[in-house]
Amino acid sequence: MNQWKNFSKGFFKDNPVFVMLLGMCPTLGVTSSAINGLGMGLATTFVLVMSNIVVALVKDFIPEKVRIPSFIVIIASFVTVVEMVMQAYLPALFEALGLFIPLIVVNCLVLGRAEAFASKNTLGSSVVDGLGMGLGFSMALTMLGAVRELFGSGKIFGLSLFSESYGMLIFVLAPGAFIALGYLTAFINKVRKA
Amino acid sequence: MGKKVSSLSNMALTLIIITMVSGASLGYIYKLTKGPITAAKEKKQQQAIQLVVPDFDNNPTQEMYKIAAEDGDSLKVFPAKKDGEVVGVAIESVSHKGFSGDVKIMVGILPDGSIKNYDVLEHKETPGLGTKMATWFKPSDEEGSGSASGNAFFNWMFGIKSGGSGGNTSIVGVNPEKTDLTVSADGGDIDAITAATISSRAFLDAVQKAWSTYNEKADSYSSATTKTNNTEEGGQQ
Numbered sequence: 001m002n003q004w005k006n007f008s009k010g011f012f013k014d015n016p017v018f019v020m021l022l023g024m025c026p027t028l029g030v031t032s033s034a035i036n037g038l039g040m041g042l043a044t045t046f047v048l049v050m051s052n053i054v055v056a057l058v059k060d061f062i063p064e065k066v067r068i069p070s071f072i073v074i075i076a077s078f079v080t081v082v083e084m085v086m087q088a089y090l091p092a093l094f095e096a097l098g099l100f101i102p103l104i105v106v107n108c109l110v111l112g113r114a115e116a117f118a119s120k121n122t123l124g125s126s127v128v129d130g131l132g133m134g135l136g137f138s139m140a141l142t143m144l145g146a147v148r149e150l151f152g153s154g155k156i157f158g159l160s161l162f163s164e165s166y167g168m169l170i171f172v173l174a175p176g177a178f179i180a181l182g183y184l185t186a187f188i189n190k191v192r193k194a
Numbered sequence: 195m196g197k198k199v200s201s202l203s204n205m206a207l208t209l210i211i212i213t214m215v216s217g218a219s220l221g222y223i224y225k226l227t228k229g230p231i232t233a234a235k236e237k238k239q240q241q242a243i244q245l246v247v248p249d250f251d252n253n254p255t256q257e258m259y260k261i262a263a264e265d266g267d268s269l270k271v272f273p274a275k276k277d278g279e280v281v282g283v284a285i286e287s288v289s290h291k292g293f294s295g296d297v298k299i300m301v302g303i304l305p306d307g308s309i310k311n312y313d314v315l316e317h318k319e320t321p322g323l324g325t326k327m328a329t330w331f332k333p334s335d336e337e338g339s340g341s342a343s344g345n346a347f348f349n350w351m352f353g354i355k356s357g358g359s360g361g362n363t364s365i366v367g368v369n370p371e372k373t374d375l376t377v378s379a380d381g382g383d384i385d386a387i388t389a390a391t392i393s394s395r396a397f398l399d400a401v402q403k404a405w406s407t408y409n410e411k412a413d414s415y416s417s418a419t420t421k422t423n424n425t426e427e428g429g430q431q
Binding site for chain 1: 199200201204205208209212213216219220223224227229230231234235238320323389
């Protein structure tokens with residue numbers, strides 16, 4: 001398979017958020033600011049790449065019927081590693097993402113790539129796939145976070161553009177996440193098909 | 195290639211190996227990160243203490259002691275001393291009246307009973323509303339991210355006037371002995387955060403709890419604050 005195509009499909013053609021609509025829980029939950037979205041995206045990317053590597057390596061040793069529990073254990077281990085490392089070295093980000101880090105385990109994007117791609121492809125392709133999908137996920141989360149942060153509190157990446165008192169609070173709260181996601185998805189799909 | 199057969203022994207063996215390997219590696223990582231995690235937590239606590247009390251030269255974390263609040267919580271008291279004299283105390287207080295979950299704060303009290311500063315340690319209040327408590331109750335020139343913020347150009351373009359929130363929102367320098375530390379909607383002296391009265395109540399509750407518990411239980415302070423406190427606090431709690 002063409003590796004470049006394999007890598008870039010995560011950004012546009014098969015973007016996990018805007019096209020496949022996978023991993024909606026962290027997508028809607030943590031994107032109240034661009035930096036949170038980026039942090040969550042990169043944490044997920046790490047887990048995705050690592051679990052893709054391990055799944056691609058051990059796929060031949062795992063009996064068909066226990067593959068899902070095996071994948072989950074592998075993914076959960078990497079998530080716990082991310083959680084502990086982040087708590088130790090990036091406590092501020094850990095606090096902001098909080099509950100959503102352990103929830104990467106049940107992010108269907110990670111399990112989905114392990115099951116649909118890594119368990120059927122070679123190690124190299126799986127790494128590229130994990131990177132592309134993870135960075136595409138990060139991009140989508142950052143975009144969503146930036147839009148919500150801008151409309152909600154007049155900032156992007158903490159850089160103040162206009163007064164916070166003119167922000168629309170709804171964009172910081174859950175309904176704003178759905179609204180922004182809906183419009184962004186519509187926009188991306190329009191561009192994608194054009 | 196060829197997948198392994200899904201026989202019972204095969205499946206059990208695979209799962210046992212996978213869980214054992216992941217368990218072992220997690221244990222190893224845990225050992226590696228244990229030190230930095232405690233260090234990061236301690237650093238945060240240390241920073242909060244430094245923020246809320248005047249300069250000190252002792253180690254408040256080592257001299258920490260606990261006092262029991264009326265409602266059964268135990269509050270941590272970090273005494274800050276300079277040349278052996280108490281220059282203030284940092285009290286870690288908590289309120290269960292938050293909008294969602296507990297509100298945990300660090301509040302610094304000076305020997306004369308007034309509040310030096312505070313820091314919000316932990317809360318789960320609504321982003322954009324209750325979260326403003328981190329700056330709302332400080333004097334308005336410190337409000338930073340509050341109403342006076344924003345890019346000067348955009349503020350000019352949209353005709354946004356930066357100004358304080360008006361009213362009495364600051365608890366810094368306030369002595370709870372003379373000031374009613376409840377939101378103005380409840381007849382108190384402090385204006386609540388706009389659209390976040392419950393969070394404001396919780397915050398002030400935590401401050402008040404720290405102050406009155408400390409004045410009742412601790413004897414290292416001047417007796418003057420202790421005396422007046424007993425007569426006034428009874429009705430408020």
